[in-house]
Amino acid sequence: MPKKSMREAINEALHLEMARDPSVIVLGEDVSGGAGGTSGQRDAAGGVFGLTKGLLPKFGEHRVIDTPISESAIIGAANGAALAGLRPVAEIMFSDFIGVCFDQILNQAAKFRYMFNGAKAPLVVRMTVGAGRSAAAQHSQSMHALLSAIPGIKVVMPSNAYDAKGLLLQAIRDDDPVIFLEHKMLYNDTCEVPDGDYTIPFGEGVLVREGEHVTVVATGQLVKLATGVVDRLAAEGVRCDLIDPRTTSPLDEELILESVRETGRLVVVDEAPPRCGFAADVAALVAREAFASLRAPVATVTPPHTPVPFAPELEREYLPDAARVERAIRSVLAH
Amino acid sequence: MTAEQDVITAPKPASAARHHDGLTHEQLLSAYRQMKTIREFEERVHVENASGAIPGFTHLYCGQEAVAVGACEHLTDADYIISTHRGHGHCIAKGCDVVGMMKEIHGRRDGLNGGKGGSMHIADIGKGMLGANGVVGAGQPIAVGAAIACKLRGEGRIAASFTGDGASNQGTVFEAMNMAVVLQLPKVFVFENNGYSEHTGASYGIGCEDIVKRIEGFGIPVWQADGFDFFSVYEAMGKALEVSRNGGGPTAIYCETIRYFGHFEGDPQNYRAKDEVQRYRAEKDCLLKFRARMEANGGLSTDELDAVDREVGALIERAVQEARNAPRPRAEDLLTNVYDNY
Numbered sequence: 001m002p003k004k005s006m007r008e009a010i011n012e013a014l015h016l017e018m019a020r021d022p023s024v025i026v027l028g029e030d031v032s033g034g035a036g037g038t039s040g041q042r043d044a045a046g047g048v049f050g051l052t053k054g055l056l057p058k059f060g061e062h063r064v065i066d067t068p069i070s071e072s073a074i075i076g077a078a079n080g081a082a083l084a085g086l087r088p089v090a091e092i093m094f095s096d097f098i099g100v101c102f103d104q105i106l107n108q109a110a111k112f113r114y115m116f117n118g119a120k121a122p123l124v125v126r127m128t129v130g131a132g133r134s135a136a137a138q139h140s141q142s143m144h145a146l147l148s149a150i151p152g153i154k155v156v157m158p159s160n161a162y163d164a165k166g167l168l169l170q171a172i173r174d175d176d177p178v179i180f181l182e183h184k185m186l187y188n189d190t191c192e193v194p195d196g197d198y199t200i201p202f203g204e205g206v207l208v209r210e211g212e213h214v215t216v217v218a219t220g221q222l223v224k225l226a227t228g229v230v231d232r233l234a235a236e237g238v239r240c241d242l243i244d245p246r247t248t249s250p251l252d253e254e255l256i257l258e259s260v261r262e263t264g265r266l267v268v269v270d271e272a273p274p275r276c277g278f279a280a281d282v283a284a285l286v287a288r289e290a291f292a293s294l295r296a297p298v299a300t301v302t303p304p305h306t307p308v309p310f311a312p313e314l315e316r317e318y319l320p321d322a323a324r325v326e327r328a329i330r331s332v333l334a335h
Numbered sequence: 336m337t338a339e340q341d342v343i344t345a346p347k348p349a350s351a352a353r354h355h356d357g358l359t360h361e362q363l364l365s366a367y368r369q370m371k372t373i374r375e376f377e378e379r380v381h382v383e384n385a386s387g388a389i390p391g392f393t394h395l396y397c398g399q400e401a402v403a404v405g406a407c408e409h410l411t412d413a414d415y416i417i418s419t420h421r422g423h424g425h426c427i428a429k430g431c432d433v434v435g436m437m438k439e440i441h442g443r444r445d446g447l448n449g450g451k452g453g454s455m456h457i458a459d460i461g462k463g464m465l466g467a468n469g470v471v472g473a474g475q476p477i478a479v480g481a482a483i484a485c486k487l488r489g490e491g492r493i494a495a496s497f498t499g500d501g502a503s504n505q506g507t508v509f510e511a512m513n514m515a516v517v518l519q520l521p522k523v524f525v526f527e528n529n530g531y532s533e534h535t536g537a538s539y540g541i542g543c544e545d546i547v548k549r550i551e552g553f554g555i556p557v558w559q560a561d562g563f564d565f566f567s568v569y570e571a572m573g574k575a576l577e578v579s580r581n582g583g584g585p586t587a588i589y590c591e592t593i594r595y596f597g598h599f600e601g602d603p604q605n606y607r608a609k610d611e612v613q614r615y616r617a618e619k620d621c622l623l624k625f626r627a628r629m630e631a632n633g634g635l636s637t638d639e640l641d642a643v644d645r646e647v648g649a650l651i652e653r654a655v656q657e658a659r660n661a662p663r664p665r666a667e668d669l670l671t672n673v674y675d676n677y
Contacts, residue, residue: 072507108473115451
């Protein structure tokens, strides 16, 4: 099977689905890039991260729409286009910018079906998340916890290229509004990705590693980090279940609970801030539903409750690292 | 389907022999019927609300009927509109089922939106009505998206958004106007200045004192109409649509009007002069104006107008009775329509 980067996998999914379904459109600032520029190169950028490269020459300006920098209008337009029967894939470059257009997500997209007697609003909003490139406090946040708290939208967080392609195809075909969060540190990561069409259902996590001693739940780029730690510990006889939920809403609660019922120990590794965050949510789930199985207090590994810092040393300190994940696993084993 | 519903939701007749102000006899009847339906609906909701029968917030459109009907008279179910929190008039003008609306406002299970939306969120996608909206200005970019769909399909459809003077100060409306121009969309912005954003006068809240200049600043041609006069709005909308339907990009119409009731039902309206509404009701009311013109030029006879009044009165009475007796939502309805699947 060919190896592809997550960037290539996402681009491929967009190409495949736009070719398959004429109601799919892509819109956002610079999704082709070059409109109004002096070079005359209309597909100059293909998205600031190159995710939408090649779509414009293939599908034309009616379906690949460069917008002004205008987040409320981008998401609002995606909402309206979806209500009017299209399947828009809107891009907000950095998820941090949703502050500008949050009404269109929180009060509009998320509520159409409920308020409007089952009206379909099949839109996808793609955005980058995550720290690791010294992009500082307004370009590095992880928004999945905040967004997962809103009923009516689904939140997807792929951790590798294979999942990204299957989950994006599912997202575009899904009849609900979907927020698709791409970690910017994963774009160049490669793995085997089939050329053809396949989808991955939402709400089905994947057991990345199997073991009976500790349950580790990790999301996004931290799945990679946790995998390294879990593999090292396996060499010394500590075996962990490592779960990647893939979607934080819906959440595969059963997979997590089944695992904890067997291991009696839980470590959650996540990049969202800790207060009312994803890790706290999973900890509460387990305390509520599997308390009797727990043999140790739940451990969480998250950033501290601060904005994301700029300086590389501070950002390294901010992000969960292998040492902290290992320490957390050993701490629950010590009970 | 009953006879009344049939009349209210029937598609607009194709233009046959035009007479009297450029409209056919059927169109004149339809225009009057729609305005009268909105008026009766609103006056009755005012009474029902005072009786405690209607939960939540209700914002009445009464007084502005000529704008909704003058604009929507040109549209079919294939065209889209999006409305504001003061949306009943736009819904009725676009052909939403009046009985279903009354049930919805009463929070009933078989209301147009299953009792989940209520007064501020009435929608009927099949009628091209993409929702009244509880957030001021939020509907404009959504209508931009509907216009993108219209343009992509290339079937001559358009999207229209209704916007108040208060919303004209919101960034979303500016963004929507700019994007509609950039993308040359078939979109008509209908601005209705009823003089107040909530409890604050437009003369205070609009810094430049001229919404028309703002619209023109985005490069959008705008036609001004008398918001008390159906024919004036109808004519302006017709001109705007001729441009927007034929690939000329976004257009706008601007109408000054008045709301007869407060911002919300129960608003004591201490910010208004005591005789303000009375004066407008006596001198400029759109229904009286329409009637006087019909009776003067023979477009519709007094008997015909009276017959419409009776027909609409019966429809609204039936709507209220059905709404009062309609089943209330059940506990299990709480969790339906959150997601398509989860």
